[in-house]
Amino acid sequence: MSTITWLHLSDLHACRPRTGWDAARVQETLIADLEHLQHEHDLAPDLIFFTGDAAFGEIGSDPEETLRGQLEVFAAFLEEVRKTIDPAFPWESVFLVPGNHDVNRNFVDEAQTEWLDRRNSLDEGVEIIRHGSANVTWRRLMERLEDYRDFLDYHGRLAHLLPDRERLIYGVKRRISGLSVGIAGFNSAWSCGRDGERGNLWMAGRYQQEVLRQQLSGADLRIALMHHPPAWLVEQESPRFARRLRQDFRFLLHGHDHQEWVEEQIEDFKAALTRDELLDMAKVESDPSLEGRQMVMVLAPR
Numbered sequence: 001m002s003t004i005t006w007l008h009l010s011d012l013h014a015c016r017p018r019t020g021w022d023a024a025r026v027q028e029t030l031i032a033d034l035e036h037l038q039h040e041h042d043l044a045p046d047l048i049f050f051t052g053d054a055a056f057g058e059i060g061s062d063p064e065e066t067l068r069g070q071l072e073v074f075a076a077f078l079e080e081v082r083k084t085i086d087p088a089f090p091w092e093s094v095f096l097v098p099g100n101h102d103v104n105r106n107f108v109d110e111a112q113t114e115w116l117d118r119r120n121s122l123d124e125g126v127e128i129i130r131h132g133s134a135n136v137t138w139r140r141l142m143e144r145l146e147d148y149r150d151f152l153d154y155h156g157r158l159a160h161l162l163p164d165r166e167r168l169i170y171g172v173k174r175r176i177s178g179l180s181v182g183i184a185g186f187n188s189a190w191s192c193g194r195d196g197e198r199g200n201l202w203m204a205g206r207y208q209q210e211v212l213r214q215q216l217s218g219a220d221l222r223i224a225l226m227h228h229p230p231a232w233l234v235e236q237e238s239p240r241f242a243r244r245l246r247q248d249f250r251f252l253l254h255g256h257d258h259q260e261w262v263e264e265q266i267e268d269f270k271a272a273l274t275r276d277e278l279l280d281m282a283k284v285e286s287d288p289s290l291e292g293r294q295m296v297m298v299l300a301p302r
Contacts, residue, residue: 002177004181005045005047005297006045006046006049006296007045007049008049008051009081010050010227011101012050012055014074014077015073017060017064034081034085043297044085044086046176047183048093048095051099051254052096052098052254053100054101055070055074056070057101057103057104067104067148072151095172096158097187098187098227099189099228099256100228100256102189103144104144104147107143108193112193113194116191119236120236122237129167129208138166144190148168149165149168168185168190169185169186169212170183170184170212170215171185171211173218173219179220179221180219180220181219182219184213184223186208187226188232199232199233200234201228201232205245209248221250223253224248224252224253226252229254229257
């Protein structure tokens with residue numbers, strides 16, 4: 001029996017003026033956990049997933065208040081995590097997706113929000129995302145994620161997350177423990193731009209899923225990453241999209257409400273240990289206030 005282990009992080013909301021007061025404690029506890037698990041139990045992740053809300057959001061013009069500045073703080077956080085693992089964790093095994101706080105609301109106008117609210121058919125959403133930058137509406141909607149895209153661009157070590165710059169989705173395979181592991185990065189943030197969005201988000205998830213499923217053809221294990229749980233989508237997409245995901249992906253990891261969805265759909269793969277169980281095994285105290293992270297070990301047949 002071989003194993004695949006991942007570290008799942010989410011919702012850091014990096015912003016020193018707003019969240020910096022307890023950021024050091026969160027980071028120090030995470031680093032201590034990783035060091036203890038590796039040094040005392042020879043346990044380190046094969047993959048690192050971050051499922052959105054790296055930043056807090058644009059709140060001013062000072063460097064630490066801008067989305068770009070917050071994303072640089074997030075990059076420093078990732079680098080610290082990466083260097084804690086020995087040997088230094090490879091960037092090509094780090095996977096991110098955008099969240100609603102990674103949207104720059106300065107690029108969201110009322111007309112765009114009204115246009116989204118007037119959509120009644122999933123087919124309309126599929127058409128604009130399918131045509132990508134050839135569609136002026138899609139170009140305008142994706143302006144809100146330009147800071148996030150530029151961040152991935154600037155840090156060239158994350159180039160594997162940009163095979164589709166127009167839509168910010170990706171399907172990547174990695175070979176781990178003799179298995180082909182497929183990671184699908186979904187974009188659930190492209191229609192975000194206001195508070196109280198539960199049940200009001202368009203994602204065109206059907207289109208994203210079909211594109212990414214084809215890119216991951218032949219993978220032994222497929223993992224889906226997205227920021228929002230499917231329940232946050234408009235009724236035209238949810239719950240049908242959630243049911244479709246279960247057909248193609250063994251695991252869905254998301255952020256936003258700081259929970260993890262793991263379902264046993266295939267008996268050959270078993271999520272054996274969650275972060276709390278791993279920490280209990282390592283005799284490390286688990287702090288219940290640190291909700292934005294989990295370690296999961298998956299048992300898989302050779």
